[in-house]
Amino acid sequence: MKNLETKENADYKFVRIVDALTTLNQKVNLIGVVTETSIPKQSRGTDYCCTLKIVDESHSSPGMSVNFFAEILEMLPNVASAGDIIQLSRVVIKNHRSGINALFDKKFSSFALYEGKDGSNFVPYQTSSNFNAKKENQKFVARLKNWKIDQPETASSDFLSLKEVKQGKHFNLICKILHISEVTEGEWMLFVWDGTDAPPVDVHTKLEEELENPIPLQLEASALSRDILCTFPSVGTVLRITAGKCNGMLGLPILKAGTWVQFRNISFEICFGLWCGILMPKTRLSNLPNDDNLVLQCQRAYDERVQNELGRMPLSCFPWPSYVTDTDYQQVPFVTLMHVLSYREVTAKFRCVVRVLTTLPGHPRDFRAPCGTFRLRVTLEDPTARLHAYLYAEDGVKFFGGDTVPSIDTMIKMHNALLGVEEETDHSNAKPRNPPWVQCCLKSYYVDKNDIWGSRRFRIFGTTLIG
Numbered sequence: 001m002k003n004l005e006t007k008e009n010a011d012y013k014f015v016r017i018v019d020a021l022t023t024l025n026q027k028v029n030l031i032g033v034v035t036e037t038s039i040p041k042q043s044r045g046t047d048y049c050c051t052l053k054i055v056d057e058s059h060s061s062p063g064m065s066v067n068f069f070a071e072i073l074e075m076l077p078n079v080a081s082a083g084d085i086i087q088l089s090r091v092v093i094k095n096h097r098s099g100i101n102a103l104f105d106k107k108f109s110s111f112a113l114y115e116g117k118d119g120s121n122f123v124p125y126q127t128s129s130n131f132n133a134k135k136e137n138q139k140f141v142a143r144l145k146n147w148k149i150d151q152p153e154t155a156s157s158d159f160l161s162l163k164e165v166k167q168g169k170h171f172n173l174i175c176k177i178l179h180i181s182e183v184t185e186g187e188w189m190l191f192v193w194d195g196t197d198a199p200p201v202d203v204h205t206k207l208e209e210e211l212e213n214p215i216p217l218q219l220e221a222s223a224l225s226r227d228i229l230c231t232f233p234s235v236g237t238v239l240r241i242t243a244g245k246c247n248g249m250l251g252l253p254i255l256k257a258g259t260w261v262q263f264r265n266i267s268f269e270i271c272f273g274l275w276c277g278i279l280m281p282k283t284r285l286s287n288l289p290n291d292d293n294l295v296l297q298c299q300r301a302y303d304e305r306v307q308n309e310l311g312r313m314p315l316s317c318f319p320w321p322s323y324v325t326d327t328d329y330q331q332v333p334f335v336t337l338m339h340v341l342s343y344r345e346v347t348a349k350f351r352c353v354v355r356v357l358t359t360l361p362g363h364p365r366d367f368r369a370p371c372g373t374f375r376l377r378v379t380l381e382d383p384t385a386r387l388h389a390y391l392y393a394e395d396g397v398k399f400f401g402g403d404t405v406p407s408i409d410t411m412i413k414m415h416n417a418l419l420g421v422e423e424e425t426d427h428s429n430a431k432p433r434n435p436p437w438v439q440c441c442l443k444s445y446y447v448d449k450n451d452i453w454g455s456r457r458f459r460i461f462g463t464t465l466i467g
Contacts, residue, residue: 014140018058021100023093030088030102031140032056033116033148034079035063036264036284039243039255047106048073053284054086057147065101066091068111075106078126082262082286083116085144087124087137114141116148117289159294162237163196163315165268165275173277174262174294175239177255178232183220190241190255190277191224191232195302197315197383198237198275200355202432203420205273207362215358215379216272217386226342226453234339235306237383241266241277260288260295273357273381309333313353314383317437321353324417325438328462332441338384340442346452349443349461354380355435356418364411367396374400378460380440389442389458399465414465439463 015028032054040050047069055063066088070076077086089110091102104111110131112124122138124131159172175192183189205215217223219240232238255261263285267278288295305311312334313321332351340350357379361367367376374396378389391399400406400414415421420435441462448455 016058017056017064027090036286050076068104081289085114087112161196162198170265172264176260188243192239194298195236201273210358210360230342243279262286322436326464327439327441336384337382354382364415389460391460395461
């Protein structure tokens with residue numbers, strides 16, 4: 001076996017990963033570059049556990065997995081960034097059903113984590129309690145740092161953007177964590193973003209069920225506070241990622257809001273017409289520095305998008321929304337629903353490109369009160385958010401054609417076109433619908449002067465449904 005050792009201390013030696021693979025059931029010292037980590041979770045016993053994958057010059061692909069167990073979560077390695085270096089002492093090489101890996105035993109193993117990018121920093125940023133630092137370790141850390149610099153960047157083709165997600169398949173995703181929230185006791189949700197728009201989803205709900213089972217505005221039980229929404233970018237989908245109870249301590253300490261992460265083996269599902277990411281048992285992740293090439297690619301594409309006046313339109317509606325509606329104020333640029341929700345003033349006017357998912361009431365014959373006044377609520381969606389908006393009185397008259405109220409048959413036809421109902425079906429048909437992208441003008445207002453933000457509402461105005 002070929003060992004890497006120093007003349008100063010021949011008894012202290014690191015085993016190359018390729019050689020460690022042949023030392024089953026023996027204790028060895030390893031040093032390697034961390035390429036990915038699992039999400040910490042509770043083991044079948046009382047410990048917490050996670051898995052790191054490491055590589056070195058001798059074994060750059062696929063690398064060796066190292067399994068860690070600790071009594072408390074904070075004692076697990078918290079890798080700051082992919083490419084950082086870990087030193088491992090007295091880990092045991094085991095043959096597991098998933099292959100040969102190293103086992104970190106909390107009783108006698110130790111570790112130290114070093115920054116991988118800073119070539120002059122040899123002080124570990126995290127160590128286990130029993131780690132014994134040796135000056136000669138610098139030689140091996142420096143050697144791995146130099147070797148890592150010469151390695152090619154990860155191919156961006158290995159990762160999808162949110163605009164490319166598909167249901168029921170596993171993908172690799174690079175995204176920024178915007179927020180982490182415990183949505184129910186022991187269940188956490190990540191809110192992530194990459195500057196692109198997730199594709200629109202067909203609507204499967206029946207219109208007449210909106211009163212009893214309204215389509216939700218978000219996946220979490222209660223809406224995020226406005227303070228949180230104001231920290232979100234106004235352009236691009238904010239994807240919800242759920243972990244479930246198996247990863248109940250998600251985010252403490254490995255995931256942090258504001259960091260870029262690459263996920264491997266994440267699944268995508270559709271829930272209530274919204275895209276949702278699912279962390280799987282085999283999901284692995286790597287924290288990325290802000291100057292990583294893949295991060296810079298995402299940021300550059302986003303910057304180019306928002307510099308274009310039409311960049312606020314959904315990516316899937318180019319070159320222009322459908323002509324189902326028309327609006328006043330054509331000179332006003334489009335904004336997103338996230339911009340509307342997070343706007344700094346309570347009352348304001350906006351012009352948006354949206355899809356109309358539902359109306360309440362669900363049939364045009366019920367849109368007017370006995371006195372003849374229009375009164376209905378619509379659920380609007382764009383890639384950034386959903387919200388309820390109201391059509392009332394003269395705004396409803398304008399929406400449905402102006403001074404002359406159309407016949408019920410004409411209104412049904414207009415309503416079907418707005419909601420993506422096929423002509424040969426009626427409003428209650430359960431076939432999936434694909435509402436078109438349409439323009440509308442929105443204005444925000446409040447109904448309680450003592451709680452202006454809490455009573456904030458939205459109303460459609462200056463918009464006409466074209467028959």
